[in-house]
Amino acid sequence: MPHVLCLTRYVHVPYRRSLTPTRRTVLARDGHRCAYCAGPADTVDHVHPRSRGGTHSWTNVVAACSRCNHRKADRLLAEIGWQLLVTPAHPRGPVAVLGAAVRPHPSWMAYLAA
Numbered sequence: 426m427p428h429v430l431c432l433t434r435y436v437h438v439p440y441r442r443s444l445t446p447t448r449r450t451v452l453a454r455d456g457h458r459c460a461y462c463a464g465p466a467d468t469v470d471h472v473h474p475r476s477r478g479g480t481h482s483w484t485n486v487v488a489a490c491s492r493c494n495h496r497k498a499d500r501l502l503a504e505i506g507w508q509l510l511v512t513p514a515h516p517r518g519p520v521a522v523l524g525a526a527v528r529p530h531p532s533w534m535a536y537l538a539a
């Protein structure tokens with residue numbers, strides 16, 4: 426069975442589903458790496474804590490390991506002198522197209538570039 430198909434006519438997608446930041450999609454966007462220490466991440470952290478007015482949006486959520494998430498708690502980065510290793514943004518590439526439910530086949534990557 427082929428991994429890639431070439432369509433002979435354009436298929437119009439009537440709407441684009443908006444991708445919601447969930448634990449799965451945030452971890453997939455960030456490659457399961459902690460935004461604070463680059464270790465394996467298993468939680469989602471709100472950079473600007475929701476308890477202090479932060480939003481649940483792509484630009485305010487990052488993947489974090491349990492240790493960093495617990496240490497940061499509801500504090501702002503400036504308060505504890507931490508910096509993000511990545512800048513959170515709306516996902517691009519395979520995660521934006523497929524979400525986190527589908528693991529892209531390596532042969533798809535040329536078509537799902539960021």
Ligand SMILES: [Zn+2]
Nearest residue numbers: 459462490493
């Ligand atoms: Zn960490």
